Amino acid sequence: MDRPELGVLLSRLLRDVLAREETVLRPEGLGMWEYVVLAALGDGDAPTQSDLAAATGRDKTRLIGNLDRLEERGLVVRTPDPADRRNRIVALTGDGRRMLTRCRAGIREQEEALLAALPQSQREAFERALVRLVP
Amino acid sequence: MDRPELGVLLSRLLRDVLAREETVLRPEGLGMWEYVVLAALGDGDAPTQSDLAAATGRDKTRLIGNLDRLEERGLVVRTPDPADRRNRIVALTGDGRRMLTRCRAGIREQEEALLAALPQSQREAFERALVRLVP
């Protein structure tokens, strides 16, 4: 098949997807990485900041600013771990969970709009292939 | 279908693709953007630096460092446009074209290796969908 290189196609598509996500997140005053952090917390397995850094593929030092801002806004809380006082347990607040639910719905809508350009069978193959290719 | 968000899937896949490209480009001493510039020149339509900036979606000021380095290595030449002396025509040299051909072949190999994980029909649907989705 003759087509542009994967790097070119994927980077352009990703730019489009991120721009669509931003139209959802900006009205909520949420940055991209802040959303990623909320989403990781919503998925459960990220008790400490170290775990959270690993789960989001981010550096622990870059996480701190995001958590500071999210905590200021009352979307997450950091509480010292009684078992090991070096750790700080990060958790969503009620507001944080509602924010996450709202953003996820908006992003899902954006994805539907984007993928609507594909015939159904091609769309399914695309999604399956993506999941299979991702490391 | 229940799957991770497109942004997550695409950014991970793109990271993998770029890492594979780098294994091809690094031995040639070529940076990612330098390769992008060579590829745009190889595709023909990019006479002036302005055109080249537009074709690669890059800023004209960021292009300059890449062109400087490529010219030092003898992979491209910049010649003043006799018709409008403000313009500088950028063109591949013989070495530049050979470098491009070599890198393209290596990158194509890497893509084949990556896509080999997919059954043939799914792979074809994936590639068609990608091309259709890209803006």
Next chain:
DNA sequence: TATTGTTATACTCTATAACTATA
């Protein structure tokens, strides 16, 4: 001594605004 969270520093990219030479 090793680890968690934090702060500080430096380095890379990028964006913006000036500057030149041509038109």
Next chain:
DNA sequence: TATAGTTATAGAGTATAACAATA
């Protein structure tokens, strides 16, 4: 005056190392 190419400066994002508290 406007444009192509260049240079310089400042800003964001990232990586690295050092630090305090705890184990």
